[in-house]
Amino acid sequence: MNPTACILVIGNEILSGRTQDVNVQYIARRLTELGITLAEVRVIPDQRAVIVGTVCDVRARFDHIFTTGGIGPTHDDITAPCIAEAFGVPWSVHPDSFRLLEAHFPPGEFNAARQRMATLPEGATPIANPVSVAPGFSIGNVHVMAGVPRIMQAMFEELAPTLRHGTPVTSRSWYALGLYEGALAEGLADIQDRHPSVDIGSYPFRRPDGRRGVALVSKGLDAAAVCHAADRVRELIERLGFTPAEGEPP
Amino acid sequence: MNPTACILVIGNEILSGRTQDVNVQYIARRLTELGITLAEVRVIPDQRAVIVGTVCDVRARFDHIFTTGGIGPTHDDITAPCIAEAFGVPWSVHPDSFRLLEAHFPPGEFNAARQRMATLPEGATPIANPVSVAPGFSIGNVHVMAGVPRIMQAMFEELAPTLRHGTPVTSRSWYALGLYEGALAEGLADIQDRHPSVDIGSYPFRRPDGRRGVALVSKGLDAAAVCHAADRVRELIERLGFTPAEGEPP
Incomplete structure (x- = not known):
């Protein structure tokens, strides 16, 4: 049996119709190539209780969970603390990611909002972001990626070699x-x-x-x-x- | 409180990455205009147990369920019998829809496969299909539409005036x-x-x-x-x- 996967698209902008999602098709094609069966996709709003509840539900039912969206610096980017809550671990500064981001911004511009992007669930492994530095992360079987397609694709390709593959279809x-x-x-x-x-x-x-x-x-x-x-x-x-x-x- | 909605996209072709879904954005925009809150989207495969289980789950949690896909004449079009099973009613010929489709096809071409498209869950109300005749249907709070975007959009517009609206956002x-x-x-x-x-x-x-x-x-x-x-x-x-x-x- 090939490993199974579920994509969680986290974003009010998809549910309101403002934005056309294109990440699902990218991930779906790549998973098909990798021999991982995409079994379900859910689009859910930027709401704490919904994100935490959905992550707890799906991570027990599928081998891999991929999330997109909600890891930027603004108040509506709540995916990372919600994942921490779903795993019952603190959401705390990740020193290596902090240093990378600090070096990326001009002096004085690495403000509190941007420091949030170096704050990960404890025990998470960063996923490198070759486009704009701020990392995604994996914790357990949950892989957390950006919503901006160019950044999401770069993160997915960083992650792909680390995933347990199956037999390509x-x-x-x-x-x-x-x-x-x-x-x-x-x-x-x-x-x-x-x-x-x-x-x-x-x-x-x-x-x-x-x-x-x-x-x-x-x-x-x-x-x-x-x-x-x-x-x-x-x-x-x-x-x-x-x-x-x-x-x-x- | 505005009424809530969930979209179920039923289709292996979305999960394999073969096809880019565009129906979610169309429905999402229209629901936003109608004052109906789209709370969740799920993409699920053309598998009987998954469709039946998901419909039973979501129809109890949201005011409106919209499904797209799986109502054509081929063996992989299993949405209608699955909805019947989820509602515990027979899947049987709908006489008015049968007559409409029979009149639409040239003599001898209204074969058994095409007759499936006139077979609905008992008690369902057809949704007219001004593009290619074969209807969608509503049963309870579940609205079943085609997957082909042009047909889905026409069905949605037939349905829209019958939906309980809320306050537009x-x-x-x-x-x-x-x-x-x-x-x-x-x-x-x-x-x-x-x-x-x-x-x-x-x-x-x-x-x-x-x-x-x-x-x-x-x-x-x-x-x-x-x-x-x-x-x-x-x-x-x-x-x-x-x-x-x-x-x-x-």
Whole structure:
């Protein structure tokens, strides 16, 4: 069994619709490559009780928890103290991170607000931030990252080599223009029944030029079974009188 | 108190990173306009036990549940029977929806797979689909919509007039180029302390031309308090020697 993961997106700005999240897709793709199964994503508000309660809940149920958002210097950045509370440890200055940040700011500008960014749950390991210095951190199975996509991505890549990986998922896709889901559903269900170790997904699409079609994705840990199922999918498309194309629709 | 909402995004394609979700932001913005507080979003896989368990959990905790995805004709579209199971009712043909779909397809093409799209939990009310006919549905406080954004949006707009609304949130934003969060954090925390009914959020940004800054959003149900807090934010930006601009950064 591959390790499992849950992403917690912490941020009122996602829940109000102000901001389009793009971190989930980045992390999801990378976890798929690393053979870690993303089992759930939750978006929750910047509220102490909700963050603490959710972290306590999910960290017992998944192998890895990744959080994004709420680790900046302002009053609404409360993720770090909430994680400390969830783990029952003090939230205290991390000397190495303090020194790094102190050296980064011009004299007199490393104020109390910025010092909060060097304050971590006791026992946490910092995650280096090559973009803007202020670190993320890991404590237990919880990995705490920034919400700004460029910084989050840099932190994730610092973290990735340290994560327990699994077997990467094998995926093969075929698509066909002009084909509708309703026409192939029966044949596809039959292929799914014959390949229980493979997840076969059917995704209708509409290209910017208005042409429509369906993409059929076969995925699983057993590469041979995936290839076999994908071959049957290709044959099904041909049998219905359409032209299969490999990969994702352009 | 405004009514609360939770969105369940049902789809392996989001969890694998294949697809960038855009439905959450659409629904979130509309709920904000309608005075409904989006309290949580969960992304879960197309797995029967997870869908049923999650629906049972969240429908008791929020006033409205909106689901997206999994109501097409293929074998991986299992949302409707799972909702029926969560409500303990049969999943059975909805005669009006059956007739609508039957009339929509050419003779001989309304096959068993397409008939699934006219099969709803008993007691559900269809949500009209002006794009591609196959309906969504509401049962109790759970509103089940398509995953394809164009169809989801049309269904949401069919549904919106029937939802119990609340007081729309008042929001005022100021931003400043060249200003960093760490420089204003202390003054901002002071404004937040003096306006407990207002949520003040601080969001660093980086424009496509590389220029950076911070956006400061004051939000709440008490319009006068929001305006007052936003005025203090504007004054803070000026006091720090920067030029406040109203609205969201371009």
